[in-house]
Amino acid sequence: MLRIEKLSQAYGGSQILWDVDLTLEPGDCVCLMGRNGVGKTTLLKALMGLLPLRSGKILFDGLDLTRLAAPMRARNGIGYVPQGRDIFPRMTVEENLRVGLVGRRDGLRAVPSFIFELFPVLKDMLGRQGGDLSGGQQQQLAIGRALACDPKLMILDEPTEGIQPNIISHICDVISRLNREMGLTVLWVEQKLPIARRLGKTFQLMDKGRIVASGAMAELDDELINKHLKV
Amino acid sequence: EDTIKVGILHSLSGTMAISETSLKDVALMTIDELNAKGGLLGKKIEPVVVDPASNWPLFAEKARELLTKDKVAVVFGCWTSVSRKSVLPVFEELNGLLFYPVQYEGEECSYNVFYTGAAPNQQAIPAVEYLMSKDGGEAKRFVLLGTDYVYPRTTNKILRAFLHSKGVADADIMEVYTPFGHSDYQTIVSNIKKFAAAGKKTCVISTINGDSNVPFYKELANQGVKAEDIPVVAFSVGEEELRGIDTKPLVGHLAAWNYFMSMKNPQNEAFIKKWREYVKKNNLPGGDKRVTNDPMEATYIGINMWAQAVKQAGTTDVNAVRQALMNQQFKAPDGYTVVMDAKNHHLHKPVVIGEIRPDGQFEVVWKTKGPIRAEPWSRFIPDSAKKTADWTYPWVCGNCEKPKY
Amino acid sequence: MFRQLWNLQSRTAWTVTFVLAALVFVVAPVLNLAVPEGAALHLPNYMVQLLGKFLCFAILALALDLVWGYTGILSLGHALFFALGGYAMGMYLMRAMAGEGVYRSKLPDFMVFLDWKELPWFWLGFDHFWFALLVILIVPALLAFVFGFFAFRSRIKGVYFSIITQALTYAAMLLFFRNNTGFGGNNGLTDFKRLLGFSLAEPATKTGLFLCSGLVLLLFYLLCRAVTASKLGRVLTAVRDAESRVMFLGYDPLRYKLFVWTLSAFMCAVAGALYVPQVGIINPSEMAPANSIEIAIWVALGGRGTLAGPLLGAFAVNGAKSIFTAVAPDLWLFVLSAIFILATLFLPRGLLGLLTAGRKKPVDDGGGDAASGEEARA
């Protein structure tokens, strides 16, 4: 489904990602973990086409994304939930969701109702400015927006940040369900172990710009955690 | 050094480019012509063109540069009064020579400047006299409408004094000013109509400058102000300005100048022909639509007179040329032999009043018998009435009340 | 004290400063006065005057950079303060030649023209240089202070601030255009004769004014250095980046903005006062909105958020203008236009960025340099 090969990335002089390899099979649900500043967000942005690569290759569904611009990637079925939500602050909730529709391949013009079932609060807030929402509401909106474009692969950057516990479970359930039932592939950056354990089928551990460990979620043991998630 | 350098100081960009570019062109044409005739004192004349960009301090800087760096023998330039005021100290300090080709408000007479445009008594006052005459419609009520700057202000001040002297009451005078670049004349035209509805013959004396004229005349035409009913006489609208306007609805409105392109005489025909050829040869923008106008004629006169004076003096030395310019005569395109006044550095010029024709030219409806002498110091302004401009012995001054020597 | 001064900037920066100061204070006067005319190295008078004018523009650019580059307040009305300083100086110069005008009147010529019988109240006192000096130092700064106080208090920011400053200078321009206002209308004030008894036509006076401008520029430059290198400078940058965050740290942004804003206006006024005797005229077109925009252009071209950049920009743009209006009167606008466009595209950190290429400095409004290449890919 997704294959990242020897991806390197640098901001100006300082290299952040070093030969990252990552492969996702259709229906995978991967948790990407790592300390602050190891390059998780950078990896996702590079994957999304928002940062230029230094070297490496990205293949998605047999398509070479490496030279493809971000919008094409979105239109090819990658949904992105950025870290820090990045809601369009001066657009209403509804407009934010409609922006999500732009990337759809089926040209649907109305926001699918399952999003409101998923996040009922959005329904109440449809006319409100995105920037006025509370942090957690924005996060829900960001996930809703990404779902609106009917992605084949969802990449989520710490999507549970700032969300109330019961909704976190709810989101986990939904994503798992989409993953299981609709075959949605998921790449999820997560810091919180319980959530990661609950959600992820496999994990990838990053450290200093490299993938340092990976495997089935059950294999994530204290040793790895101590080694790569502690200072 | 086998050339004589002359400076040309006209804005080629910025707001004034619209008017001044033609003056640069006609200056170059005249210089070409002189060079074709063999130049001056056996040398070619080399024009040094600079662009002061409608920026007044830049005028002063460029003037200084022309005089000191390029060491030009003379400068032809400026349009607005403020640009002239800006360069004046430079010319006086460096004893340069400036020919100023545009009608202006007077109240000035510099040793270093020769004024080839009209002073108020060579333009404004005869125009108003004409409007008050039987032929001009016997106007009784006057709207003095201008752009808010010194030329309109002064001209209107002089006119008001003049009108008072003719027994016109203040109630019959309306004075209105607009900012530079004003483009919405709805209210003003409608007020003029109201003012004119008082039953007395009303006319408008417009000193609106430059670009504002187009919107003004368009509004005038569209609100149905006809020249027969409310004639507008303008002092800053010539053939060049009319090029931007559809003149058919404006037929009959007037302008007062010292020259019109439509004047019929051999000098003018030759002048226009030369201009047409020059435009064609140099492929100037506008092509065969290019016209001549009063400041262009004044530029042409100025350069020719200067050349004659140089020949006469046998040198380009400023003091000698200045001396030689006194009483210098030139057969001008206006059909008269114009004379540089022996005393006040202003040209004797005929006053011509024209009515706009449908083709954008002016029909001359009145002119003076011959050239009249300029009065740089208006006798209608008390403080200036006392003044004399006389650069000959025993006065030797541009603005004093008694002889210096 | 001295140490503090020394610590203001790097050693290279000091070297550059000294070299420039030497050029202004030693080389230029020597080349102008001591080297005989005609010699290859002679610096002609008009060049001295031209450079003097540029020095004033450089002060202006410096002043704008202080508010725009460091504090993020883009003023499109700075020419107003410049012109006000200029007018105050002009009024003094007019009064200093009372009785020598065209009408030999105590009043300035334009007042005689308009039949005014006595000086309006706001002209009183200008026959004294010290008074004019006080006005130059105080009035524009005061106006800036009052205007700034209300604007900053209402938390007017970004383009909104830019536009009301533009409206302010535009309104002032129209006001000064009116002959009735009492500042000489469109013609402004001109035909000055002497400053503090020195004839303005004398080359020595001009050289003196040039040196004065150079000195003031140097002082202001060091002052700006001191301000921007201080903690206050960092607060300003912080205000630019995240004003509300600054408040939650306990700083009152209003006072900080007001401080630089007023300081900047003050610098402009001084520049204007130095400018007027050198160019010999002050009139309302100095307040035209386009003039203020041009200052921003100098700053942007030179390098916003640095101190040397704006100086460089002011000299480069005005120098280019000066040269090309004479060399290529029909085409100079294309040259200028090309300079602006190319510099924006290829010198994101301005001319200074070109000179200091390699050395890193973070760029504001979000990441900067990366922009160009990245879009192209798409």
Add this chain to the structure above:
Amino acid sequence: MLRFFSQLTVVVVLLAAVAPAARGQGAKAPGLSGLCAGSRTELVAAVDRLGASGAPRDAAVLRALLDYRVGTDAEGRCVMLPGEEGGQAVDLASGLAVPGVDQVEPPLVNNRVRLAVKKAVAQINLADHDPAVRLAAAQELQSSPSESQLVSVEAALAKEKDSQVKAALRTIVAQINLGSPDPARKLRAIGIISDSGDTSLISNLRQLLAAKDDPGAADPRVRQAAKDALSSLQRKAVVVSRLGDLFFGVSLGSVLLLTSLGLAITFGLMGVINMAHGEMLMLGAYATYMVQQSFRAYFPGAVDYYLLAAIPFSFAVPFLVGMALERCIIRFLYKRPLETLLATWGISLGLIQTVRLLFGAQNVEVQNPSWLSGGLEVVSGLTLTYNRLAIIVFTAFVVFLCWFLLNRTTLGLQVRAVTQDRDTAKAMGIYTWKIDMWTFALGSGIAGLGGLALTQVGNVGPELGQGYIVDSFMVVVLGGVGKLIGTVVGALGLGVINKALEPFMGAVLGKIIVLALVIVFIQKRPQGLFAFKGRASD
């Protein structure tokens, strides 16, 4: 409108009348040869004679005089040349055709002659069979009736059947009678004037009240009646004048709006500090000029409709230029929005100079098509000019166009997404570069439409845009950046306030006050009229 049509009719009728004369069938008309007189006094006298005694056909000759078609030919005969509809020259003295004459030396026609002709034509036309022509003639005579006309006007009144014409004639009689020494006639006249509600007659009443050497005016009844009539007319005049101000305001506002709409898109929505906006207006205006010139060259018959054809062109030219600029320059600057100021300033300089070199520094002429010339005098004292009415309608159309594109298509949504967060917009599948390009081009194109409108009220020169840039930015910012509705309200508001102040303050002070109001207003609403509120606003 009425007036417009009646004028048209006059022209048509005159042209029809010329035809027989031109064919040389006209009778010998004594006095007609005076029309070639060298002295203006003689000329005017000849015209006056024609007016007093003339037949409808003579009106055509008078018109020909104004068209410089009457004059002395090479053989010294006074000849009238045929008009556009063709025919032969006619010797006015003999009434016979003089074939072969195609050039005459016309007498000097100036305003004095023109005025006399106008009056004479009006007098002749009072007997016209068409009521519209008669009405126009009567209205013409209203402007300065003289005692001597009383007889002929009363005669016409007696014959007149059309009520409108009757009323007009009665007013003329009343105007003349106002000067009669008889108080009773005066009173009657005042009554008629008062009933007519015609505010242009205020001055007649004023003169009556001010008259010193008129014994009839001293009569207290007359004075009272005159005062009452005066105050009622004056009240009406004030209302008319306020309405006028409102119209002027809306009209100025719509010009402001048209010139700002493009900027509301490029700056308001996209955030480009577009100093080249004025030049897009200018390009639109020059495109209009070019279309006019092509029509003149290739479709001279349809020249009146060039303006309609110019609409797509004045949109397309700046649209394409905008597109090119966006692709070559602007797009590299989205992450450094402040620097767009510098680049667009450079663009602006370049465009101005390019146009100056191509078309010259001088203004070029763009004509109001005949259907946009003149105006509709709704009541006396208030003329709504057609060009400005058209601009108001056109503005509404352009606003609708913008509204539709931005709110009824996803363009608006995508533009806003792109400006608010470019990266996220990309990640949502928005082709940001396409959106940028189309939007900037659209804004430029809309500005071009503004330029088209400007050609109808102002001048067309290379610096045209410079005069609007300050106002445009002010309007957009005043309304609230990014709010189309704000731009609309801001522009109309500024226009109306400006025009409401102008009668009291004059144009200069009025403008200063408006600027001051803008400054104060922004203090109250630091984000413009239609501010973004809420958390995201800072």
Add this chain to the structure above:
Amino acid sequence: MKSVSSASYAKPEAVVSDSGVILYVENVSVSFDGFNALTDLSLCVDEGCLHCIIGPNGAGKTTLLDIITGKTRPTAGRVVLGQNLVLTDLSEWEIARMGVGRKFQKPTVFENLTLDENLELAFACDKGVRPTLFAKKTKALREATDETLETIGLAAERRRPAGLLSHGQKQWLEIGMLLMQAPRVLLLDEPAAGMTPHELDVSVALLKSLAGRHTVVVIEHDMEFVRAIAQRVTVLHEGRVLAEGNMDFVQHDPRVVEVYLGA
């Protein structure tokens, strides 16, 4: 109760609190265009206490901090610091000078300043214009900076502009700025968001060490974290207090479970 003058240089020492309560929120209501974000909310925070506020998304927690710090003005009610200082009368920066520091939910740091400079600006000292202009880099400042950088684990990045930090690093920097400010009351909006398990432990220790000397108000959704630190917990829901007490108490409140914690 009389508010001390809102003089610009009022010092935090002026705040008196002998009752042991440092912060009173009295009957505060806020509405935005008719939407009631807070409704008649009252709350006390004890001096030196580690007080957690939890509640569903949109409950009004951040809005409450906005009210306390002066970012938003209440429609009704007031906030009192100590016993005598009505915060709702003061401007944001005055409140900050009174010793109320805040970390935002979305990290906000000065992107163009280095970490050092960010911390320097936060450092507690006279923040008037003149003192700032003549401020010197004191030893106290240097020590505090070093110490803080150590605490937040960003010593290696100290000379980099803050804009180049990752999301989590910015969170830490903002906490560091709060520490430098040494406020009397620390208000932290979701400090644990985006932290790794280990970092969570660090911040737990940090906050605990602050308690006692400072009053700490924490908003969090991470129940582990709250459980680890909270001395008192207030649950907000739809702009009102739903429950209050210690962690155990609220955790078992069925209403809290229903609207917030979930099964």
